[in-house]
Amino acid sequence: MTFALIATGGTIACTTVRDGSLVPTVSGQQLAASLGTAGSPHDIEVVEFRALDSSSITLADLDELLLCVRDQLARSDIDGVLITHGTDSLEETALALSLFDLGAGPIVLTGAQRAFDHPDGDGPRNLRDAYELLCSGKPGVWVQFGGRTIPGRGARKWHTSQLNGFEELPVGETSLEPLPLAPLANHPVEIIAAYPGADATLVDASLPHTSGLVIEAMGSGNMGAEMGAGVTRALQAGVPVVISTRTPYGVTKLAYGGAGGGATLGEMGAVASGGFRAGQARIMLAAALATGSPVGEMFSSTPPATTYTAG
Incomplete structure (x- = not known):
């Protein structure tokens, strides 16, 4: 099995610079390497999509990400998509992925509350858990964070810093079929x-x-x-x-x-x-x-x- 890892930046890809601020400096390739999956039967292909604080993601960026995910899932050799993402707007991206018809295969989003170089960072665990969820083949769009597996539909960041900072709101199931992909940026x-x-x-x-x-x-x-x-x-x-x-x-x-x-x-x-x-x-x-x-x-x-x- 082969998975695509789409890196968009966020705290999981940040390191601390001289003035103490966090800056996304860690590539998707580095994140994939940190999984330590050498010798695993599952391969990872990395897409270096963005290196952003997710609070800066526009609807145009989101449109491009949706297209990227659809393109990956359209490939016969890709069995699922893992997206590393900032926590500020992860719930918006997760819902957009849930709404549109992007193809078969699980989609898992994860991120971190602590930077990549934090001595007790949560990113490695979240990334590993997200990877294992992908390997399970569980269909749908999921946020894997702080030990929780949360549907993308109804996901919400409930805490600014706690490591289990996402929750599931009870929003009910939809009776609508997945929507055909269409540009969101034209409709602010x-x-x-x-x-x-x-x-x-x-x-x-x-x-x-x-x-x-x-x-x-x-x-x-x-x-x-x-x-x-x-x-x-x-x-x-x-x-x-x-x-x-x-x-x-x-x-x-x-x-x-x-x-x-x-x-x-x-x-x-x-x-x-x-x-x-x-x-x-x-x-x-x-x-x-x-x-x-x-x-x-x-x-x-x-x-x-x-x-x-x-x-």
Whole structure:
């Protein structure tokens, strides 16, 4: 069996420079060599895709990565893909990989909270675990991190530094078939956070420059009246709006009335994100726009009645 390792940078590929900052200096070849798989029946081919902090990954970068993964899985001699990635936007990339039809074969993403040269780094274990998951042939898109195997759909970084920094949110299964690959960069989506008393300034300013909006609302999907009025204008202008929540757990339900209430905005066409938080909701909305898929159907799954807490 042969796997492709696609290196995109991130902390797992960083070393500490003289001023104490972390810089991605470690190549994919070095990461592959650190696995120590010489003599293994499984070969690794390395693709040096990027050397970035993942907070800098644009939708255009993501489009190129999706194409790269599809090209690798289209090869008859490649049995799966391992992606080394920064943790800041790993959940967005994982969801995008889950949404599109990229071919058969497992896709596993991993990264690290500590740099490559840290004396007690977590990258080697995460990389080894990700490699073993690939060797198992488990189908799907997975985040392997801190000893956990997490579906790409609903993955979230819940802690800035703990070594088990990713969790699975209950977002439910989708009934939609994998989407045909289409460019996301042509459909920018903005995330705007609500807070008590927020006005419509940012919503109004975004309208000439965005294809869709995700509102990170309060509670189960609410915002103040002034911001709600701005969202109303966006909807009336034909800009799709998805409402998520800043609350860590639970689903978004558009239940309250009033100018900024979720129920009022839902009646005007806003869509609740369900269990998805703003980061993955942005990717889902961009994918819906890119493929002409109904936005409501993208978010129509129902999470199971399970309580999840970070641990």
